[in-house]
Amino acid sequence: MENKIVTEGLNAYFGDVHAVKGVDLAIPANSITAIIGPSGCGKSTLIRCMNRMHEVVKDARVEGRVVIDGEDIYAPGSDAVEIRRKVGMVFQKPNPFPTMSIYDNVVAGLRLNGERDWKRLDAAVERSLKLAALWEEVKGQLDASGVSISGGQQQRLCIARALAVEPEVLLLDEPCSALDPIATAKIEDLLFDLKNNFTIVIVTHNMQQAARISDFTAFMYLGELVEFGITKDLFENPKEELTEKYITGRFG
Amino acid sequence: MKCGDANMNERGTEERGSLQKTRSGLSLATVRKTLGRSGDRLFVYLVGLVALSTLMLVWLLVAFMISDSIESIEEFGFGYLTGRTWEEQKGVYGALPFIFGTLLTSAIAVAIGVPVSIGIAIYLSELAPAWIREPLSFVIELLAAIPSVIYGLWAMGALRPLLVNSVEPWLVKWFGWTPFFEGTPQGLDKLAAGLILAIMIIPTVASVSKEALRAVPDSQREAALSLGATRYETTRMAVLTYARSGIFGACILGLGRAFGETMAVTMTIGNSNAISWSLIDPGQTMASLIANRWGEAEGLQRASLIEIGVILFVIALLVNVFARLMLGRVLKSVHTTGGGL
Numbered sequence: 001m002e003n004k005i006v007t008e009g010l011n012a013y014f015g016d017v018h019a020v021k022g023v024d025l026a027i028p029a030n031s032i033t034a035i036i037g038p039s040g041c042g043k044s045t046l047i048r049c050m051n052r053m054h055e056v057v058k059d060a061r062v063e064g065r066v067v068i069d070g071e072d073i074y075a076p077g078s079d080a081v082e083i084r085r086k087v088g089m090v091f092q093k094p095n096p097f098p099t100m101s102i103y104d105n106v107v108a109g110l111r112l113n114g115e116r117d118w119k120r121l122d123a124a125v126e127r128s129l130k131l132a133a134l135w136e137e138v139k140g141q142l143d144a145s146g147v148s149i150s151g152g153q154q155q156r157l158c159i160a161r162a163l164a165v166e167p168e169v170l171l172l173d174e175p176c177s178a179l180d181p182i183a184t185a186k187i188e189d190l191l192f193d194l195k196n197n198f199t200i201v202i203v204t205h206n207m208q209q210a211a212r213i214s215d216f217t218a219f220m221y222l223g224e225l226v227e228f229g230i231t232k233d234l235f236e237n238p239k240e241e242l243t244e245k246y247i248t249g250r251f252g
Numbered sequence: 253m254k255c256g257d258a259n260m261n262e263r264g265t266e267e268r269g270s271l272q273k274t275r276s277g278l279s280l281a282t283v284r285k286t287l288g289r290s291g292d293r294l295f296v297y298l299v300g301l302v303a304l305s306t307l308m309l310v311w312l313l314v315a316f317m318i319s320d321s322i323e324s325i326e327e328f329g330f331g332y333l334t335g336r337t338w339e340e341q342k343g344v345y346g347a348l349p350f351i352f353g354t355l356l357t358s359a360i361a362v363a364i365g366v367p368v369s370i371g372i373a374i375y376l377s378e379l380a381p382a383w384i385r386e387p388l389s390f391v392i393e394l395l396a397a398i399p400s401v402i403y404g405l406w407a408m409g410a411l412r413p414l415l416v417n418s419v420e421p422w423l424v425k426w427f428g429w430t431p432f433f434e435g436t437p438q439g440l441d442k443l444a445a446g447l448i449l450a451i452m453i454i455p456t457v458a459s460v461s462k463e464a465l466r467a468v469p470d471s472q473r474e475a476a477l478s479l480g481a482t483r484y485e486t487t488r489m490a491v492l493t494y495a496r497s498g499i500f501g502a503c504i505l506g507l508g509r510a511f512g513e514t515m516a517v518t519m520t521i522g523n524s525n526a527i528s529w530s531l532i533d534p535g536q537t538m539a540s541l542i543a544n545r546w547g548e549a550e551g552l553q554r555a556s557l558i559e560i561g562v563i564l565f566v567i568a569l570l571v572n573v574f575a576r577l578m579l580g581r582v583l584k585s586v587h588t589t590g591g592g593l
Contacts, residue, residue: 056477058382085480095471099493108489109479158475165479 004029004169004199005050010064012045012054019045021223022064027216032191032200034214034231036207038251042223043203044092047171050201051087052080068169085113087169088162093178094154096146096161103142105157109165124164132160133190152183159190163198170194172202176209188213207247211235219243317562324555332559338525338541345556347563349527353442353535354564357517358510360446360531365453365510366503372454373461373499378487389462396455404519407448412439412520415447420532434530440522443531448516453506460505460579464498465491501578508571512564514539538564 005027012020020042027033035043048054049062052073065072073083096105106125107115115121125142129135134156138149146157155175162170172191176184191200191213204210210217211231218228219242227234227243238244245251324345328335335346372392376385420437427433468491476490492499522534523544536544538560549557 051478053474053478056474081480081482084478089474089478091471091474091478093471095469095475097472097475097490097493099496108476112479112481112485112489161475161479 002029003027004068005201006065006067007046007049008065008067010046010049010062010066012042012049012062013060014045014057015059019223020049023220023225025218025225025228027199027201029199030195030197031215032195032202032213033216033218034210035201035203035218035220036205036210036246037220037226038246039205041220043220044173046220047089047173047201047203050169050171051084051089053084053089055080085109085165086167087171088165088167089171090155090158090162090173090175092174094151094158096154096157098145098147100146101143102138102146102149102157105146106160106164108161113165128160128164129157131163131190131194132156133186133193134160150183152179152186155179155183155187156190159187163194167198169199169201172200174203174205177205184209207235219246221246317558317565321555321558321562323552324559327552328556332556333563336527338556340553343552345553347538347556347560349525350536350538350541350560351563352527353521354511354537354539356529356531356535357442357445357449357521357537358507360443361449361453361510362503362507363450364447365450365506366457368450369454369457369502369506370461370499372458373465373502374487374492376458376462377465378483378491389459392455393459394455395451396459400452400513400515401519403448403452404516407444407516407520408440411444411447415439415444419443424532431529432531435528435532437532438522438534440520440534441532442521442535445517445521445535445537446531448520449510449513452513452516453509456509457502457506460502461495461499464495464502464579467498468494497578497580501575501580504571504575504578508568508575511571512539512568514543518543 003026005025007023007025010020010023010025011018023046025046035046037043045054050066050068050073052062054060054062062074064074066074068083068087072078073080096102097108100108103125106128107121110121110124115124126135126139129138134153137153138144138157141148147154149157155178159170159172159175176187179187188209191202194200195215202210202214214231216229217231217234219226219234219238219240221242227238227240229239234243235247238247324332328345332345332347333351334348335344336348337344337346338349339345376389376392380388416437416439420433420439420443423433423443424435424437472490472494473486476486481489517537518540521536521540523536523540524534525536525541526533528535542557542560542564545553545557
């Protein structure tokens, strides 16, 4: 299987805090890769390095390489704005733009790209909302505010917004942590359907979720990548003692 | 602490040892013993009375303004608002030229001051590095502390020559065909007053807008950035729109300040009671009229001036209430400087 994202000797810092320590990771294309680990282990920071969102935080810096489709996104002359259009991201808390309608939220990224043709925008709204399994629920209220819908719907709206610009990679940072089990199940189903067309990397603190939906799993601890492998293998036959302790809940 | 010591001396020395151990605890205990519950109640009443007396003060103010302007209100009725003459000999007074002057100069102030303030707010909130942000915010808030007479002096001494020699001749040359720039440059006119007001509202509008921008959650900025927005696009689509009601409130607050400002306007506006759309003609605002005429005013003119005050008071009150409603929780994190009322 072809690798979509490869990190080489990746280190990330917040000021003096060394959050990600020398991570080498190869994420296969058209699959779901879960990153698990205890709070503060650097898993969110790791995926934020993959679309250069880490550097927007004050005093944050990155060393090493992140190669997407053979190109180092940290190479001199590489444009963070271009990379973020190719690598979409969904955050922990749903963050639709509250002053925009559902429709305008979905096409926000397309409008940034200069798309003004309403036929194409209409088509993108329907396609993205269908991909995000939200179309049936909101098709009659596209003019309603992006925050007038439930939390689970808002998160799917954010997924639709990320998908509308047709990224190749979708990064999700604990996308279900603020949602109830029903909304979580909907998002898991949707990710499962999306992996044929996108490379998905999901950070989760929920091991059952990682086991349910991912093809590959990476376990991080204290900023280091402890183990990476096929999800089934990692959960059934962990190679590292630390991994075994974590997944069996005998930790610390 | 002093109070506790004094009580100790009166009550003898048997507790002095424990006083040294727990000074604050003991002084409180001593106060309690001396004054008891009734002292606590006295304290509540005393502080409450001081606080409530401000309500009393407002009531006295309103009562004075109504009672002393009643002569003018009865004489002119609602026609006062549209009356264009202010003549002592005829005993006819009308407020329109001054309402017009206040609105026009305040509009100039907002038109010039608001874009500058929003630019400052965006720079401070979104772009400036921390080592510039703090000192610059401090200096901008300090501008609000400069007495308005100083602004007036600066306008007469430094701004006026610039207006007369360069800015106004240029405006007359290129825009003299519009009604807004007809006439001869004098440098003491509505443009000068509007400019000085613009400078005076900048601290308020900029710092309140800055707080409104800083109240925008980072998750909104991240949402825009992750879609591939540039810094400018992020500010425009995620930050300014989210903070728009706060920024609007800040502008209204600035407008309220411009309405009431007296000293700097009186010094720069040229003090003419004629209604003229030309910005390079002198004019008069409600506040500057009161300041100019109060000394010699008696009888009906005095009542009419106070009625102008009533109108200004009501307008400023409404504007401020509206601004505070718009601002809501944004305002709680900033200290705003009062208007010139």
